[in-house]
Structure formats: structure tokens, C-alpha cells
Amino acid sequence: MDFVILSLAMLAIGIFGLLTNRQLLKVFISIELIATGATLNFVMLASSSGQGLGQALLVLAFSTDTALSAVILALLVIVTKRYGTSNINEILKMYGEKDSEAEA
Amino acid sequence: MILEVLSIGLLVSACLALFVDEPTYSVAALSGTFLFTALLYSVNGAVYAAIFQFAVGVGTLAILFLSGEMLSNKTAKKTSPAKIATLIGAGVILSLPAIFLSVSGSTVTYSDASFGDALWNLNGLDVVLQALVILTVALGIAIILHERKSGGR
Numbered sequence: 699m700d701f702v703i704l705s706l707a708m709l710a711i712g713i714f715g716l717l718t719n720r721q722l723l724k725v726f727i728s729i730e731l732i733a734t735g736a737t738l739n740f741v742m743l744a745s746s747s748g749q750g751l752g753q754a755l756l757v758l759a760f761s762t763d764t765a766l767s768a769v770i771l772a773l774l775v776i777v778t779k780r781y782g783t784s785n786i787n788e789i790l791k792m793y794g795e796k797d798s799e800a801e802a
Numbered sequence: 803m804i805l806e807v808l809s810i811g812l813l814v815s816a817c818l819a820l821f822v823d824e825p826t827y828s829v830a831a832l833s834g835t836f837l838f839t840a841l842l843y844s845v846n847g848a849v850y851a852a853i854f855q856f857a858v859g860v861g862t863l864a865i866l867f868l869s870g871e872m873l874s875n876k877t878a879k880k881t882s883p884a885k886i887a888t889l890i891g892a893g894v895i896l897s898l899p900a901i902f903l904s905v906s907g908s909t910v911t912y913s914d915a916s917f918g919d920a921l922w923n924l925n926g927l928d929v930v931l932q933a934l935v936i937l938t939v940a941l942g943i944a945i946i947l948h949e950r951k952s953g954g955r
Contacts, residue, residue: 704900715820750917
């Protein structure tokens with residue numbers, strides 16, 4: 699059982715989801731999966747060498763991750779309320795139309 | 803054996819979380835991902851990490867369920883059973899290299915500090931600074947959402 703490969707697989711799933719999904723909620727989930735893959739690698743390497751330092755650093759990484767999640771969710775709510783959709787393509791289309799109206 | 807089952811569950815739930823069409827089911831699958839991660843940590847002896855993962859996961863999921871319900875398109879199509887079976891199969895296949903291959907070399911221990919020592923003595927300043935960062939982020943989000951609510955920019 700190799701946790702480096704497991705975390706690489708999580709990273710690959712997250713990046714694939716980030717590239718293929720057009721829903722903002724799925725993009726957020728992809729970022730969560732990437733962060734989970736990174737922390738998984740971190741904790742497993744730390745616990746296999748029997749030290750508490752890795753777990754302590756993980757707590758700090760979690761706080762950053764949580765702050766990141768809060769910012770993304772706030773942006774997600776604002777964008778969805780403003781444009782009425784959470785599809786990135788539709789949002790970009792509306793944003794482009796708004797820009798061309800402003801230029802005219 | 804339990805590690806293999808947990809890693810298969812982790813990758814299957816990650817695949818389902820990303821590619822199931824219904825937002826609520828997607829968030830439910832993400833809760834499975836967080837649960838399997840916390841179990842993997844605890845089985846490997848990283849109990850504090852498991853507790854933190856569980857606590858952070860529960861908070862994230864509560865918000866995600868609310869926002870998923872609030873922001874989702876109610877007329878979204880349902881995921882077919884064939885697609886779910888494909889996703890489960892993809893998750894199982896992706897977990898096979900982690901189970902049967904190995905790339906890790908020998909690990910070197912740089913510190914024998916316990917969790918408490920490492921957190922409060924070695925990283926005490928980091929903890930305080932992180933608390934300040936989180937406070938600033940919370941304040942910023944509150945300001946952004948308040949401006950939106952009151953019709954500001």
C-alpha cells in the first residue's frame with residue numbers, strides 16, 4: 699500500500715475535474731479533492747516516520763484550506779446570485795455581453 | 803486489508819463527488835471522501851489529524867449542503883445507474899496502482915517532537931499568525947456579503 703500513489707491519484711482526479719467540470723460547485727469540490735490529496739500525502743509521510751511535526755503542520759494547512767474554502771464559497775454565492783447560474787460558460791457569455799453593451 | 807478497502811472507498815467517493823450530476827448526491831459523496839480520509843489517518847496512528855479532518859469536513863459539508871441546495875438547478879438531469887457503475891469502476895481501477903505498486907523510499911526522521919510540542923513550541927508563532935489570517939479572511943467575507951446585501955458595490 700503506497701500513500702504517495704494514492705495521493706497522486708486524488709490529485710489527478712481533482713485536476714481532471716477542475717479541467718472538465720463547468721459548474722462552480724464541482725470546481726469547488728475539485729479544489730477540495732486536490733487539497734485532500736496534498737494533506738493525505740503530508741500526514742502519511744509524517745505518521746510513517748513517527749513524528750508529531752507533520753500533524754502539527756497539517757493543522758496549519760487545514761486552517762489555510764478552510765479560509766480558502768470560505769473565500770471560494772463566498773465568491774460562488776455572489777457570482778451565482780448576480781448572474782443567476784453557476785455554469786462558467788454561461789457566466790462568461792453574460793459577462794461578455796455586458797462588456798459589449800458597456801462599450802456601445 | 804482495511805487500508806486497501808479505505809483507499810478504494812476514498813477514490814470511488816472522490817469520483818462520484820465530481821461526476822454525479824445531482825449537487826446533493828455529489829456533496830454526499832464528498833462527505834464519504836472526508837470520512838474515508840479521516841479513517842485512513844486514524845488507522846495510521848495520526849489521531850489528531852483524523853479529528854481535525856473530521857471537524858473541518860463536517861463544517862465544509864454543512865455549508866456545501868446549504869449552498870448546493872440554494873444554488874443548484876432544480877431541473878438538472880438525473881445520473882443514470884450505468885454512469886454510477888462506470889464511476890465506481892473508475893475509482894476501483896485508479897486505486898489499484900496505490901495498492902499494488904510502491905514508489906516510496908526510506909523516510910528520514912528530522913524531529914522526534916510530540917504533537918503538542920510541535921504545535922505550540924516549534925510552530926507557536928505560526929499558529930498565532932494563522933489565527934490572524936483566518937480572522938482577516940472572515941472579516942473580509944463578512945464585508946463583501948454585507949455590501950452585497952445592502953446593495954453596495
